[in-house]
Amino acid sequence: MLMQAETKLKAWLYGLILIGIALNVVALFSTSYWFTAASLAVFLFLGILITVMNRSSSASLHSEKQQQEQFRTFIQESQVVADRLAAAVEEVNRSISQLLHIADASIQGEEDLKARSDQAVGQLQEAFAAIQQVAAAADHILDSSLHMHKESEQTKDTVVDVCRSLNATDEVMSDLHINNDTMQRKIQDLTSHTSKIEEINTFIAEVVNQTSLLALNASIEAARAGEQGRGFSVVAQEIKKLAAQSHEAVTTSSEILTSIESGVAQVVAAVAEEKKSVALGISEMKVMKEKIDTIFSLILHVNNLVASTTTSTKTQSTLVTGTRSSLGQVVDLMNETMNSVENTLMQMKKQRQEVSMLQHINQNLDRSSTELIQAIQAVGLQNTKGTTNVNIQEMKQLLSALVLKPDITSLIDGNHAAQLSAVLKKTDGIEAIWSNRADGTFVFSLPEAGLVNGKGREWWKRAMTGELFISEEYVSAITKKPCITLSKAIIGDTGTPIGVVGIDLILK
Missing domain, CATH: 1.10.287.950 (Methyl-accepting chemotaxis protein)
Incomplete structure (x- = not known):
């Protein structure tokens, strides 16, 4: 009966996590604050449910080790979900910043277009008046002729x-x-x-x-x-x-x-x-x-x-x-164009307001994801330090040689797929390998990347500074297991970083 109760609680837990993520995604594209409030309520209830599960697990002393392992797996998966949510929030925030910049530039461009259109309409009206005078003169000339x-x-x-x-x-x-x-x-x-x-x-x-x-x-x-x-x-x-x-x-x-x-x-x-x-x-x-x-x-x-x-x-x-x-x-078409420009300008201003509202919602979602991570950390288990059987120095040499290959510096998807797949297949101890462009987007990832963009990750930031980065132990977004990451920049012909290659090492 106790195991059935724990299974039900876990099912509720996973269900609430999915509902919370769905509510946050909906909140990204909605102007209503109810979705944000609902997502916060879901994650709050999730924390309470996790606490109840923790207490319930403590009551079962005879299966504590098994429950801790299961809970550790759950915490790791929750950590991955939270990391993905945080990465998604960061990408949305970056997109919102670009949208705001584009909206401001579009509004300025539309205002400049409106000013030029006003000037063009004035000139056309002057030309129209001149043409009318020319037409009157032409009629007079015709009569005279x-x-x-x-x-x-x-x-x-x-x-x-x-x-x-x-x-x-x-x-x-x-x-x-x-x-x-x-x-x-x-x-x-x-x-x-x-x-x-x-x-x-x-x-x-x-x-x-x-x-x-x-x-x-x-x-x-x-x-x-x-x-x-x-x-x-x-x-x-x-x-x-x-x-x-x-x-x-x-x-x-x-x-x-x-x-x-x-x-x-x-x-x-x-x-x-x-x-x-x-x-x-x-x-x-x-x-x-x-x-x-x-x-x-x-x-x-x-x-x-x-x-x-x-x-x-x-x-x-x-x-x-x-x-x-x-x-x-x-002139009539220019007047219609002016009306269209004014309508477009008004719509762009409304769009910017909506983007600002989306930014506000994203900030709330960012706070929610931070609170979720903190809640997971608060109820999580203290992981023991993992170990790896591979030689870190050999991995560093492998990575340093890999980023110098022409197929890698070409940043061509097919070449990256062939090279990185071969390395993953023949090298023990590597559980994931990937490459990114200078904008953080993925060129190739095996297994498939759990992130949309790696620009916000520490391994990407440190590698793009020219450092061969070795991370602390963390939960991989690809395998959802503890790992350490090595990353190094791909250097282009001009001597500047044009991308990143990273590997995840298996931890025991």
Whole structure:
């Protein structure tokens, strides 16, 4: 019955230990203090239960040695659990410190990002306002280009009309030049005819003079004849009268011809001047036509440029409109990003508060683990000093040679597994062997390590200072049995420690 009672008590003890560890693990990720209080209550009840078991064991004098051995095993396992819990607390505390550092850096980065985002939003808004002004200017330029294109088309049409008018004027001037030539020929013919008339008048004047002379002679002869010549005298007088009239008519005709010749001469001179003017006008018209053709070519070129400018301006206006729309969307996205940054910053601050709360919980868990270790030590048995059958000096030499091997200095998992497994297999007295990196994480461990990280252990700290460390007797976290540990640093190419190799020696 007593053994059954002790078995039940031990079952309760193990159960309470597991419950306490579970409550502490839950407390790590919970913001409630109830889990911490519950874990403390469990460990307090555990101490009471251990005391009861101790007293109950004392009552069984006939099995005291067996009970002490069993209790020693329990104490050793409890010590390992407490050590693992303390190591876990230390790792959590280190992680919390890193989380706090990361949270502070993230908050600072988010605040810097928020400041830069505010500045970027301001610059984008300025750019958006500038783009709007550019868009307004582009629209104005487009209107001006369209108006200029319209004016250019009208100018081109006007120049075409001018060219047509100049061509018509050129034709008129050519006709005028031809008419002048014709008129000059006609006037020359008229002058020729006038000269002939003058010759005829001269001839008639001579005939009249002869007739007057004949009439005078006839009058003289009629007077001599007397009465018989009276009739002939009358005829002579009439002939004389006709000759006088003819002379007067010839004189008048000569004067008129002289006047006509003078007028024709003036007309000839005027026609000659007009011909020169027409020729000059034709020459000037030709120059003007050439200039108008040049102007027309330039107008066509300008019109093409204006058309191209109008097309480019339309494209520019479309692009500016698209850019304005895109920039507006970017501004909206930046505003949304700002809201997201502000939300992220707020969440990070909350996260930091939660990490601070987790740090506080971890401190409570640290105190609980310390109290657990103290409680275990308070109820534990005084262990006798263990002994080992191996030569410590040989182990030191083995370890010193092992850390110098290239496979070990490479810190490659496979190489470490091969080398350390071989050493454990062929060397008596070694119950565990392992290696760590400079950050305390395990490269290899055989048997599997009971710790997550060895950075907080004394054998790691002392070895990383360059010392070949030999520990006092303690309970191994790997085998859960008393042992001593030897550890030495792995030295890298730069002469600085890059890791640690450790071995546990079996104690009797």
